[in-house]
Amino acid sequence: MIVPLDIDQVRQAADAHPGPGEGPFTLYGAYASFYTGKTRSYLRKKGIAFVERLPSHHHFRQEVSPAARSKRIPILETPEGFVIQDTTVMFEYLERRFPDPPALPPGPRQRLAAYLVDLFASENLKIAWHFRWDYPEPNRHFVVREFGRSFKPRGTDELLDHYGNVVARQMDGHRAAIGITPDMFPAMEQIYFDLLDALEAHFTDHPYLFGGLPSVGDFGLMGPLFAHLGRDPWPLHLMQQRAPRVFRWVEHMNTPEIQSPEFWDTPMAYLPDDEVPETVLRMLRTFCVDYTPIYSATAELFSQWSAAHPHFPERQPISDTDQDQPSLGRICVPLRGHEMNMGAPAHSLWLLQRTLDWFATLSPADRAACQGMVEDCGAGTLLATRLARPLTRVGNRLAVA
Structure with missing residues (x-):
């Protein structure tokens, strides 16, 4: 029997079935898919046995997709018949079931930086869409x-x-x-070039963002950098010409080996002393400037929605048209000297909430250890965001908790 799992069920399910289980996992996805690229890389680097099937597969169409109430890919089916949609939920489940090698750095500074890179790369790198379709x-x-x-x-x-x-x-x-309107094209191109330059400098000295192990931040980057920017002809050409080390990183992120031949003497461990390299901080500074306004404006719209629905039931999806990732309205935000008019992505707030909830659990000492990095990167406004109501997912639909 196929059983869909929501975010509040994954811990119990993972604890009930530790280890590999009987048979491989099944990843339903496609090579052109943004989030499949992120998930495939994670499964390979974690050493989790899996097979991949396309969304045209009869089992997906007849059983998996109806159970998940979603056609979005990727969807992961476990050997026990659990079905999980959304990469954040998948990683929560798999990281608990397969803790080694860890994709979450143990130190608070590296963990925070990894969460932020994953958040920004998974949700905001519209350059992937631009360079594919424009x-x-x-x-x-x-x-x-x-x-x-x-x-x-x-x-x-x-x-x-x-x-x-x-x-x-x-x-x-x-x-x-x-x-993504024509007036935004120059901004999209400059964002891509800045990202390539920052990562090219980083991968000169490091195999992954935080040393010798790939983190959730690395996997977050694989969404845009593989499926769109590292395969589609034009952005791939730009990557190979401008940032060949980034292209090599993308190649290696699709292999099961953790240690690459270029970094054969780098220990397969996170950098000591909770170090976050300056090259990663450089990237985070840019991300915070570019994308914090999106979260601030979306959180404000969510506050307005919550005020207009004071008695909205807990665990009820917020979309009245059964959208799994509804927009809260339109926002206009600054980006690289332009004004970008876009839908307010409520799903992004749910993903931000993961980082906010984790950050709130830090001890005073760990929070103090992060404070200098937060100020340096300009992440203070983002981490001070307060959601009017907590969010969750019920039946793969965004809901209030």
Whole structure:
């Protein structure tokens, strides 16, 4: 029997079934998928046995997707028949079930930095969307057929083009929701170049963000840097020309080996003394400036929504149209000298809440250890965010807790 798991069920389920279980996990996803790239890399580096299937697989369509009430990929099915949708929930479950090697650094500074990189990279790097869909001449033929293969993996070119163009038209309709209008194109390109430059400098001296083990921050970066920016023809060309070390990191993140040949003498451990390299701090400073306004504006809209719904029941999805990741309205936020008009992503607040909740549990000593880094990166405003009501997920729908 297939049983969907929500975020508040994963700990109990993981504790009841420690270790690998009977048989492999099944990852339903696609190589063109942002979040599948993040999850596939995690499973490989953790040494978790899995098989991968496309969303066109009959078991996914007939059993898994209806149970999850979602067609979003990736979806993970465990050997015991649990079904998990959303990478944050998957990682919560798998990290508890497979603690070694840890994807969560033990030190408070590294852990906070890893959470922040994952938050920003997983939710805000719209450059992935921009470089895929706003460069149709070099990209479209490859991208359309990639999506077509997800529906008809052995189909003719004509069938691949037919199904791939269905997805392409949907993405065109998504443009307004995420705020990527032509006036934002220069900002998107500069954000990509700045990210490549920061990571190229970092991967000169380190195999991963925090030393010799990949963290949730590394896996968060794999969403955009593999599926879109590291495979689609135009952004891949830019990466290879401008940041070959980043391209090599993307390659290595898709292998099961932890130690790369370039860093054969780097211990497979996080950096000692809870060190966060300056190159990571440089990236976080940019992320905080660019994306904190999105969270502040979205939290304000959520406060307005909560005030308008003072008796909204606990554990009831907040969308009245059964959207799993609803928008709270429109926001206008500054980004690189432009004003970006976009939908307010309520799901991002739920992901931010994970970091806020963890940060609130720190001892005074650990919080003090983080304080200098918080001030240096400009993360104080983000970490001071207070949500009007706690959020959760029920039936893979965003709900109030």
